[in-house]
Amino acid sequence: MTGPSTLKVSVVVATYKSGGGLDRLVASLDAQSLPAADWEVIFVDDGSPDETWDRLLRIQADRTNVRLERIENSGWPCRPRNVGTDLALGEYVAYMDHDDELYPNALRDAYAFAKAHGADALNGKEARTTDIGWALDSYPMDMPQTLDRTEQFCLSPTNPHKLYRREFLNQHGIRFREGGRVLWEDVFFNVLVAKYAEVISTMAGTPYYHWCTTKGSGSTSFLRSQTEWWRWLEEMVVAIEGDLTSDHLLAQRTVLMEHQYRSRLIDTFNNRYALRAPDEKKMIFERARRIQALHFPERYDQALSTSGRMRAILLRRGYRHLLERLTVDDPNIPGRPRITEVKWEQGAFRLKTMADWTDANGNSYRLRRQGDRLFRDIDPRYGDVVGSHLLDMTDEIRASSLSLLVRSVRTKVAWAVPSESVPWLAKTGVDWGVRGHATVDPVSAAMGQPLERSVWELGARCALPGSSQYRLARSQTLRPAVHVDADGAMAVYARQDGVVILDFDQTESTLVRLLQPVGAPTRDGTTLRIELSGLTADVDTRISTRVDIDPRSTVHRAAALLGSLLRRPRNAHTTDRSGWRTIDAVLHVESGRGFLEFEAAPRASMRIRLGERVPGSRGVYGLRSFGRTSHTGRRHG
Structure with a gap:
């Protein structure tokens, strides 16, 4: 083991009944380009009752930079992470979940970037197995300082898959909340980091972390049907309000509060709400209304879509049954992106794109036309309660947009590509959508770097003000575009399932x-x-x-x-x-x-x-x- 003064990074991994994902994690650590002499990994096992400890001993036996610690079961990753932090010798601490993976240059480039800018914390580009556009808006470019961002929380996504300066954590006593199962423990942690940090950097040019979402993993067990979900949501909101009070953090507090309000509170009243059991719906409504009344005054409604504002007003006024009915009459409809044409021109693939807002069952927004305006075609008495102006979708439609991305099938890393779009409304009737075009340059699409020569799925962000979705782009009529250069062949075409892909060197076809x-x-x-x-x-x-x-x-x-x-x-x-x-x-x-x-x-x-x-x-x-x-x-x- 290298002496403490020369270790650059300590990777801390909390383990408990680790399955096959542990092998994936270890393989990603073995593949790091940062020399093993420059970093260590500390596995802290939370009293696993199975063979996990024996597996860790075998892992340690073959590696010189692995340390192990075993503790009594605490029931959540907080205590093991804190123990690992106390044991760490590296200048920076990186936290990993036991079934995830780091990308090959993660530790090398993250340490270099953090060191160059004196970062107390570094937020590295992350991908997620189950979400093609996961956190893409958080990583538009490399940013040495993000505490002054106004459109995103500086540590979004707020999981702990980042790099933190160890001396900074110790100086301010920043640790994970302990005491058994603590929902959103990472949010509590990162709020404290933002409270005390002087520099928080974002590294977007190098993929850093792959969040491998698996059945039964921590966040997938968070259920709105459980009262603990609502108790911890309110505690989290209280922590945000109480910790992010400095003047220079007001914008950070606002965007983080808006996120909790929109995605965790108001979005609870989605298409599935009406299908819940009666007692469950009553509990959810009452808990949500209490949190809204105590922590989210009406000014937070302005950041919502008109659909969200309607729900917020009904919740605030206590109209439980009318809110339930609204989730049926005004369902959430996602955008559906399609690619209609692709050509190779001037050294890149040029694509024509379009989108409409249609769900998997073919349902779209129910609209009616009144002059040159489009209104929700629902009971007009909703307008008597929430205001008839909220039934008007015209301005939202005129602000809709479509932007393309490419996502590696192998690594799950996604990159936004140059895109432009224009919404359209039919002169008669209620049809509307977005048309646009995008450019995929294989030489520079990975934020100025070449794309890996493998298979990339094409997806898109379909956005209305206050809401957006990422979905795979599809086509049933796309003529393939094939180009050959000195490096080989590349082609854009639709697979048999309709998903449009960029395929290098005949990898798939x-x-x-x-x-x-x-x-x-x-x-x-x-x-x-x-x-x-x-x-x-x-x-x-x-x-x-x-x-x-x-x-x-x-x-x-x-x-x-x-x-x-x-x-x-x-x-x-x-x-x-x-x-x-x-x-x-x-x-x-x-x-x-x-x-x-x-x-x-x-x-x-x-x-x-x-x-x-x-x-x-x-x-x-x-x-x-x-x-x-x-x-x-x-x-x-």
Whole structure:
């Protein structure tokens, strides 16, 4: 173990009955680019009754920078984290949950960034398994100082997956609240950090932490149906009000209070509220109303959407049954992003985008037109209670927006990409939505750095004032865009499930599934050559690929099909696929044109699968003897 004066970081991990996620965590620590001599990891086991301690001993045996501590069960990660903090020797302390992972350059770059700016705490870019746009707004750029932010809390998201200067924590006695199960213990902790810190930095350019959400993990057990949820929510609000009182922190207090009010209190009255048991609905209403009355005066309503303000007014006035009815009459509707066109132009993929607001069942906002304004088409008596102006959605619609992101399928890291959008309203009727365009430059999309050459899903943020959602972008009519450069091939296209992806080097699909044949094939001895359309290229090159062929003759295929019909039950699917096989092929790129070449016996009759992901095309290319061709197969869709 390196001496205390040379350790840069102490990673503190609280463990309890750790499952398979612990292996993931250890693997991510082993992969750190910061030399092991510069940091330590302290596992503090909270009295696990299973084999967790033995696993930790085995982990320690193979590593020189691992320390272990075992304590009696405390029931929550707070006590183990505090014990680990007391034992830590590093200049900075990094907290991890026992089933998460750090990205490879996390400790190296986070320490360097924090040290360079004298940060008391560093908020590193985080991703979350179950949320494609998780905390993306928190990391727009590298920021040496964020205590002066007015649109985001400086330590948002408020979990403890960050870097904290150990001397700073000790100087101010900052520790996690102990005493068994403490909901939002990380918020209490980070509020104290913000209270005393002089510098809080945000590192956005290097991915830092992957929050691996799993069934039964801490935050997934927080339930509004339990009274403890409401008790701890009020305690958290009291802590925010009491700790963030300095003049320079007023903006920080406001945005953090607005977040609690919107996402935890008002958003409780969502589409699922009316489905709760009667006693549960009554308890929730009464608890929410009490917290609102004590801590959220009417000025907080102004930061809500009109839908949220309607709910806030009904809650404030005690109209429990009318509020329940409103959650049915005015449900929350998410935006649905789509990509309608993609082309490679001027060194980047250029995409046309659009969005409407439709839920999974096809439901949209119920609206009625009055002149050039769009109003919620609900009982007008709501307007008598909350004000008829809150039924008017026109200004919100005119302020709606759509912005694109790319998210790695492998790492879950997401990056916002340059986007512009314009809302539209039909001149008659009640149709509306957003149209826009975005640019995905593979060389710079990762905040100025190249994207990893793997598979990236495209998603989007669909926003109305006071509310936004991140969803995967889809299309059923998108024509693929394929580009070839000196580094290889990349393509944007819609997968079979409709999700639009950026695929590097045929990671998910071979290029021949994205390109269409042009004209008749030619032969040179046993080599078959087919021109394919749909790509652009900067270089002449050869790309290894694979192609599916069915080399059986028409007679053999007919016999096989007849045999399958006789063997299968009536009405069974009759398409015969048994003769298909995959062979090696080469895609020659010459002067911006693509030519597929593979070996085929002279005078062979066969079928070839080409262009299956091209909408409107036929996916099977039929080749008869002497080079005559035909198209067969099903349309894409």
